[in-house]
Amino acid sequence: MASEQKSKTVRSSLIRTFMNLHVSLFRLTGGALGGxxxxxxxxxxxxxxxxxGKTRETPLTYIPDGDRYLLIASNGGSDQAPFWWRNLVANPEVKIEVGRRTIAAIAKTADTQERELLWPRIVAQAPNYASYQKKTSREIPVVVVTPIAQ
Known part of the structure; x- marks a missing residue:
């Protein structure tokens, strides 16, 4: 059991290190690397x-939707929702960085009706999400990120 916990800790540390490196390269190059x-x-x-209560930065793929951004809380098809999704459910005021632009936004999980409209378009553009959905019993949330008019 202690070995399993140590393995999870090492994996978590490696993921966090990768994410921090990704964020640094993204910012340094304006998204040319990591975009x-x-x-x-x-x-x-x-x-x-x-x-x-600490800020958390996560590199994520997105699907453009007019002036909105669609994020898919797939967590690779895991039965556990990703931490970033849990965080934005608790506090929907977020910031996104796209290229060199930093955008204040509100994030909300699409309701059932909106998800049903968006999901076919999402899997048409990124078929891996359909296979992730098949791997898990939870319905994978679609998050709609809408910039706040400044």
Whole structure:
């Protein structure tokens, strides 16, 4: 059991290190490096930790939707929702970085009706999300990020 916990701690540390490096390269190059993940455009999402109150930065792929950004809380098809999603549910005021632009925004999970409209378009553009949905019993949330008029 102690070995399993140590393995989880090491994995978590490696993921956090990768994410920090990704965010640094993204910012240093204005998204020229890190502005694409797995062949999809990427952004940096900044949320406030629901327990810690600390800012959390996560590189994520997105799908453009007019002036909005769609994020998919797939967590690779895990049965556990990603921490970034849990954070924005607790506090929907977020910041996104797209290229060199930093944008204040409100993030909300699409309701059932909106998700049903968006999901086919999402999987048409990024088929991996359909396979992630098949891997888990939870409905993978679609998050709509809307910039706040400044």
């Amino acid at each position: 694409n993940l797995l062949g999809r455009p990427a952004l940096i999402l900044t949320t406030v930790g629901r327990k810690s």
